[in-house]
Amino acid sequence: MxxxxxxxxxxxxxxxxxxxxxxxxxxxxxxxxxxxxxxxxxxxxxxxxxxxxxxxxxxxxxxxxxxxxxxxxxxxxxxxxxxxxxxxxxxxxxxxxxxxxxxxxxxxxxxxxxxGEWKSDLTVAITSDKAWLTSGEGEKLMKLSYMTLLPVEEIQKEKVKVKTPQGFGYIHTSSTKVFTTSLGKEKGTGKEIVEAGEPFLELSYFWGGMSSFGYDCSGLAYAAHKANGYQIPRDAGDQAASGKKVAFDELLPGDLIFFAYEEGKGKLHHVGIFYGNGKMLHSPQTGKGIEIITLEGTKYEKELCAACRYWHENEEY
CATH class of the missing domain: 2.30.30.40 (SH3 Domains)
Incomplete structure (x- = not known):
């Protein structure tokens, strides 16, 4: 959450x-x-x-x-x-x-x-690729990334008034989702985790990237889960160790799949989001963009080493 x-x-x-x-x-x-x-x-x-x-x-x-x-x-x-x-x-x-x-x-x-001044009963999440933080007069102050979270001061008709380190700012409601801070963002399904990653197809890989200006492989997995109310570890190795283990023949869309050198027996080096039908959504490497690929016939098919799941449809899971 x-x-x-x-x-x-x-x-x-x-x-x-x-x-x-x-x-x-x-x-x-x-x-x-x-x-x-x-x-x-x-x-x-x-x-x-x-x-x-x-x-x-x-x-x-x-x-x-x-x-x-x-x-x-x-x-x-x-x-x-x-x-x-x-x-x-x-x-x-x-x-x-x-x-x-x-x-x-x-x-x-x-x-x-x-x-005490920063805390708020409501939090706003940016749900579009990017969104402008503006002044009360509409002046553009800062271009913010997807999944930026800020405390809410007031919900207005077309804008959300937010608290920032520099004072109050405004974000257009069309780019946001407001949730109750104490409850956290509503949890999504595996399918919704996949859908959270799809808008970033072709976005260039960026090592260490945790924003919609550029994600690395585990950063994309982290952001897609964050968008659906799940806080997962930041790095691929920790992501593989912390989730519920899933057998390869039981994979569902939204599960995370991991890859290791030496045809799956060496050091873990990559994570993707299982897309369904033998495909994955992932941020591959420097010089390439986020893509959906079929695993069969690729190096990833041989390097597949683990899979896990963080999402669930039932709150009692």
Whole structure:
């Protein structure tokens, strides 16, 4: 169930203060070519567009990037080192830290808010590919990613008034879904998990990507589940370990399928969403876009190593 888990945070809590904050392995991991993704405000479109194929590959191959945060996503800060903050992300479960996913973020991409003022009975989720946060006069302030969650101040006829680290903003209702914060987002079916991924077909793969500006394989699986009320681990290995195991001959749309080197016997390296009829929806690798493929006859058929399920139709499951 996707909730804003403010109980985990101190009275003065930290939240993400840019459209997407990239979580780096260390403060030294970021490069000059990453400036548009390190600033405040960020311009994620420009950053990704200006990266060469080699520069994108290096984010993975040189172990530079760990994950990403969306606007308003809360973090715990363990350490501040000059202009960087070592954070833990409770909304992204990980075996790396029992509290959540760890990494480093530029301190200027975070902001402190008072927990009592930040909390709200209602939360809004962005359900379109992207949506503009605007001022009360309609001025475009920030382009926000799919599945950005923000506390609701007021529901108006055509807009939702939301709390942000900079004060109040507005998002058009056509791009949103409002849910009760304490209950979390309504849980969807496996079919709805598949449907959550379909709008992103052809979106370019981005290592560490957790936003609709670019997903990696496990980021896409995470977002599709988040859209349907399920909080799953952030990384593919943790996703495989935590879900309900499913036999390959019992796969249903929305299940996660995993792949390992050495024809399924080596290190797990990839996850896809089972689409049905022997197909999967996945974000494959740097240089390629999200796609639906038939497994038969591909390397993935030989590398298939595990499958699991997080979704269910019955609340008592």
């Amino acid at each position: 996707i909730k804003q888990q403010t109980d985990l945070f101190p009275d003065e809590m930290w939240v993400t203060n840019v459209q997407v904050a990239t979580v780096w392995t260390s403060p030294e991991s970021a490069r000059a070519v990453d400036t548009a993704g390190l600033s405040n405000p960020t311009n994620i479109d420009t950053w990704i567009a200006n990266l060469t194929h080699e520069a994108k590959l290096a984010l993975c191959d040189e172990n530079r990037v760990q994950s990403q945060l969306l606007y308003g996503e809360p973090v715990l800060i363990d350490e501040i080192k000059e202009e960087w903050a070592k954070v833990v992300i409770p909304s992204q479960p990980s075996k790396k830290d029992e509290r959540g996913y760890p990494g480093w973020v530029p301190l200027k991409q975070l902001a402190q808010v008072k927990k």
